[in-house]
Amino acid sequence: MTYCVAIKVNKGLVFASDSRTNAGVDYIATYSKMWRFNWEGDRSIVLLTSGSLATSQAVVNAVKRDLENPAAKFNLRSGKHLHELAEYVGKLSQAEQKQHAEAMERSGSSNESNFIIGGQIAGQSPEIFLIYPQGNYISASDDTPYLQIGENKYGKPILDRIISGATSLEDAARCAMVSLDSTIRSNISVGPPIELAIHTVNQIEEPYHQTFTMNSTMYKSLQKHWTEGLKRAFNRLPRFEWEKKKES
Amino acid sequence: MTYCVAIKVNKGLVFASDSRTNAGVDYIATYSKMWRFNWEGDRSIVLLTSGSLATSQAVVNAVKRDLENPAAKFNLRSGKHLHELAEYVGKLSQAEQKQHAEAMERSGSSNESNFIIGGQIAGQSPEIFLIYPQGNYISASDDTPYLQIGENKYGKPILDRIISGATSLEDAARCAMVSLDSTIRSNISVGPPIELAIHTVNQIEEPYHQTFTMNSTMYKSLQKHWTEGLKRAFNRLPRFEWEKKKES
Numbered sequence: 001m002t003y004c005v006a007i008k009v010n011k012g013l014v015f016a017s018d019s020r021t022n023a024g025v026d027y028i029a030t031y032s033k034m035w036r037f038n039w040e041g042d043r044s045i046v047l048l049t050s051g052s053l054a055t056s057q058a059v060v061n062a063v064k065r066d067l068e069n070p071a072a073k074f075n076l077r078s079g080k081h082l083h084e085l086a087e088y089v090g091k092l093s094q095a096e097q098k099q100h101a102e103a104m105e106r107s108g109s110s111n112e113s114n115f116i117i118g119g120q121i122a123g124q125s126p127e128i129f130l131i132y133p134q135g136n137y138i139s140a141s142d143d144t145p146y147l148q149i150g151e152n153k154y155g156k157p158i159l160d161r162i163i164s165g166a167t168s169l170e171d172a173a174r175c176a177m178v179s180l181d182s183t184i185r186s187n188i189s190v191g192p193p194i195e196l197a198i199h200t201v202n203q204i205e206e207p208y209h210q211t212f213t214m215n216s217t218m219y220k221s222l223q224k225h226w227t228e229g230l231k232r233a234f235n236r237l238p239r240f241e242w243e244k245k246k247e248s
Numbered sequence: 249m250t251y252c253v254a255i256k257v258n259k260g261l262v263f264a265s266d267s268r269t270n271a272g273v274d275y276i277a278t279y280s281k282m283w284r285f286n287w288e289g290d291r292s293i294v295l296l297t298s299g300s301l302a303t304s305q306a307v308v309n310a311v312k313r314d315l316e317n318p319a320a321k322f323n324l325r326s327g328k329h330l331h332e333l334a335e336y337v338g339k340l341s342q343a344e345q346k347q348h349a350e351a352m353e354r355s356g357s358s359n360e361s362n363f364i365i366g367g368q369i370a371g372q373s374p375e376i377f378l379i380y381p382q383g384n385y386i387s388a389s390d391d392t393p394y395l396q397i398g399e400n401k402y403g404k405p406i407l408d409r410i411i412s413g414a415t416s417l418e419d420a421a422r423c424a425m426v427s428l429d430s431t432i433r434s435n436i437s438v439g440p441p442i443e444l445a446i447h448t449v450n451q452i453e454e455p456y457h458q459t460f461t462m463n464s465t466m467y468k469s470l471q472k473h474w475t476e477g478l479k480r481a482f483n484r485l486p487r488f489e490w491e492k493k494k495e496s
Contacts, residue, residue: 230410238469
């Protein structure tokens with residue numbers, strides 16, 4: 001599996017992804033699931049992938065091929081709106097899946113992939129979209145300003161508690177890392193390093209990008225502080241009525 | 249769906265369950281998923297259920313019927329070991345599912361249920377078992393001293409961080425409530441009230457039992473303190489390198 005999250009706050013966008021890929025439990029590998037495409041002053045796009053690695057890679061390759069092909073009808077650079085880019089990725093994904101559909105059905109396995117695409121085109125607002133394996137897509141809402149793909153449940157409670165439109169980019173990035181870290185601790189199919197990309201609204205340039213391994217000072221410090229902070233919060237929880245009686 | 253958790257610590261056992269049942273999203277009801285059976289001085293047993301409500305109810309009814317039937321070959325009271333009780337519940341579950349298997353397959357729906365059974369028989373150690381829909385079962389381990397059924401992912405990170413054999417019964421009960429509350433916030437198929445049962449090791453009697461509605465003082469206070477504590481922990485997380493540069 002995989003876990004990726006994209007967060008949309010007033011100040012911009014945060015993208016985070018893990019790097020573990022597995023075919024069963026006995027073939028585990030490290031792959032980046034984050035792809036950045038940037039044309040300064042025109043558009044800055046981030047693509048996150050989960051699901052079948054073969055489908056994800058084929059879609060990313062098709063995206064790159066279309067960018068290099070002057071005869072391509074559509075590519076990440078030609079689309080006028082971000083939702084057109086989402087639709088384009090959905091179509092590439094569907095085409096790739098169909099090509100192997102019969103063989104996949106025979107083998108009883110799935111080659112479905114989910115994608116998140118986000119970023120900003122000059123003159124428009126930043127946006128994030130989740131693209132389903134069927135090729136259709138949704139955007140984030142003001143009430144739920146994040147999208148997740150892959151193993152999304154473990155890391156959802158902290159997003160639900162912290163993230164709103166007013167959250168700073170730095171806090172959104174920290175929250176994404178806590179969300180990833182909680183998932184990594186509870187599910188072996190999600191693993192480090194954690195990749196982080198941050199796009200500041202109206203700065204159409206290469207987004208800030210950093211990779212955090214288990215040995216990164218920041219990641220280790222964040223894990224330590226979060227564990228301590230949770231334990232402190234836990235120890236301050238109210239007592240049950242019968243405990244108070246016991247104590248008094 | 250449902251979410252139930254059982255925790256085994258050195259001092260005893262904690263059981264917690266939500267109370268929401270849904271058939272699709274347009275038929276939501278409140279049902280207890282916790283059943284307590286107690287013979288003071290002999291044995292104290294708690295049964296938690298998730299999955300198909302029809303199967304869960306049929307199994308609970310069969311358990312009660314066998315207890316009232318002097319001719320029953322086996323019942324919760326006659327089993328010498330807790331693992332025999334787990335096997336018995338697994339057999340009842342399989343029998344119930346098989347009875348409707350053909351019709352279920354035609355309708356394309358599932359009547360599978362998961363169960364947790366736990367408690368203590370006099371002279372033996374407290375134990376908890378998770379019973380799969382196939383009727384087989386597992387016990388908790390010293391390294392992972394808890395078992396979950398239903399929507400188990402949202403509430404797993406806090407259990408992984410807090411629970412060990414040395415955790416007090418009170419802390420285990422608080423942790424179960426936080427685990428339930430995180431799940432309730434992130435998944436509408438899990439809902440209050442929260443039921444809690446606490447069995448103290450070697451006290452073979454009716455376990456402590458309490459039901460917490462959304463309006464319970466303790467539940468409201470726990471939610472408030474946990475939210476505040478998490479926010480405090482979050483605000484104390486380390487800064488990114490580039491933030492420090494910005495700030496200085």
